Amino acid sequence: MRIGILTGGGDVPGLNPCIKAVTRRAAELGWEVVGFRRGWAGPLNVDPDDPESLEKWTLPLTPNAVRTIDRTGGTILHTSRTKPSKVKPADLPERLQGKLQPGKDGTVDCTAPILAALEKMKIDVLIPIGGDDTLSYGARLHQEGMKVMSIPKTMDNDVYGTDYCIGFSTAVSRSVEHIHALRTSTGSHERIAVIELFGRNSGETALIAGYLADVDRVLIAEEPFDVQHLSELAAKDRADNPANYSMVVVSEGAQMQGGEIMERGEADAYGHRKLGGIGQVLGEEIKQRTGINIISQSLGYMMRAGAPDALDVMVAKSYGTMAVQLIEEGKSGLMMALRDGNYTAMPGDICIKGERRVDVAAFYDKENYRPRITRVSGLPMFLY
Template sequence: MRLAVLTGGGDVPGLNPCIRSITMSAWQRGWDVIGLRRGWEGVLEVDINDPWSLENSAMVLDRDRVRGIDRQGGTILHSSRCDPRNTPEGDQTEKVLDILDALKVDALITMGGDGTLRFSAHLASLGRNVISIPKTMDNDVYGTDYCIGFSTAVTRSVEAINALRTTMASHERIGVIELFGRRSGETALLSGFLSQADRTVIAEVPADIDELLPLLLKDKESNPESYAICIISEGAKLAGSADFADEINKSATNRDGLNIGTQLAREIEARSDERTIVQELAYLMRAGEPDAMDRMVGFAFGALAVQLIEEKRTSNMVCLTDGNYGAVPIGTLLEDTKGVNVSGLYDASQYRASLVQVENMPMFLY
């Protein structure tokens, strides 16, 4: 058996533990493992008629190559954002299939977010042996309660939010801290709750500045150190303002509009006498080594993926549901979207987490 492993989309801590787990689980079965470099984009760059290109398109993964990588962040395979069905050259699915055949791949394990896993489901629909593993610090893949990278992103965010309190207090300002989260506000909601920030604006609920600002002013006034903190999701919107959806899908260097954190800060300063401090945590949320949770889930997801292949249960996505590891059909993520349970976990009038129901909820309250 020859397995291929691929990581696509943004990097997150926990990918390398997963790669190590897949490699070691396969080695115990006497299987070969190769890592495809740079996601789907790297695959498309392979020239199957060039022996050098074929040889250098993949990294041999064995015990020595994966030794110690579980302590590293990012992905040793590197990554890219690419759907082979949508390229300047058109749909290149057939090229991907030809390359997998040339590399003699019996089964493919893909780690990614919505984009990477959608193409993985497409390959499975064509009869290929594929197992997908959900990873995204936004935790927004439908079909699983948890995605690799989420816990570390929250941990990093809480540490940064609490560290920034010293500056907010020293200058007696309102701090606006923007977190990644284009379609889902889960990262912001949980980070805001755990750091006990004053207010949190999530992607699912537009913020009315006429309601939010008085709350922040009251928070600052009632704080003996005279500061307040507002957490906001990257994909959040201000009621009545221009939709920023197209802009947040661009890389930061190609955006024409202001990020939402700066928009909110400017509104605060325009409507009050307060000064603000704006901080985008951005890539710092996904930087560095994984925390204990993401190491554990990475190890478990990797081992489960190999077990499913051994049992001939491909065309599945590994998942965590109600705290239990399992698998769902690989196309499950296509069925719906995932975000914050607003009615159960968020008080939109107060812009705060609201734990209405805790009993019988899974650990991450989803």
């Protein structure tokens, strides 16, 4: 048995422990593991007949090679946002230049050469680790006949079909830590702090981080906000605080009522432009309306930097071990998942069957911009 593994999309803490778990369990069974570098760019660019290409785009994984990787964050395999079904002609590997015709949208579907490369490399099962974009292409490969076992990761925790994705707990922990740290400067200068967190379409990270850090107001991607009303609330929070400051957390995908999501730059292969800047703009709007000075801070990549916390190591190792266990049982086309507190496996294409978003009616006070956690019994550990 020869297993391929790759990590796609944004990095999160927990990827390396997952890679290690797959490698060690596979080795115990006498199987070989090959890592593809830079996400889906690895299978796209690798030339199985060229030793230099194999060295550039793959990495043999052995127990010794992964012995210490679980102690650090990120991914030793590196990552990218490559989408092999929509490749610009200029981005095609040299060996494919002029051999594939673009579709009506001007991009090239490279699925056929990827399947051929995987077959030539004798990859029996491929394990992609990623968010819904990465895993959606894994589902495509499975439909085309490749055996695939998917593992969900994203700090937004928004892959449909699972209650938990690798990286979420650490992102929340980092956010809470930095929010509390910012209280010292915010309180010292008697200001209003506006802290921007990652969260394109789902506000779960901001909502849970704000809930745990007990901030005054939280703005999520799912619910547009009235900037005047928010400014009045934040000013009142400051006045009511004996230390004379207040804290506002905002998802990067949040938007003002009547406004637009703040995006910039060219869209990536999955149609996503870079987000960010709502925190800075919001801070300026609050200052203009209240006359109160602002501390505006985007946590950005600090949320996903550094080693994973214990929960992300636990889930990452469990997902990796379970993937190999299911392969040993002869299964494929599945996505590792946590449902109602239990490890389970869902159909691999479930990630494209729906959307995972904050249940605003159940967990968010949209009039006062606050988490509303009034019922806990019977809910999963992270409430959603």
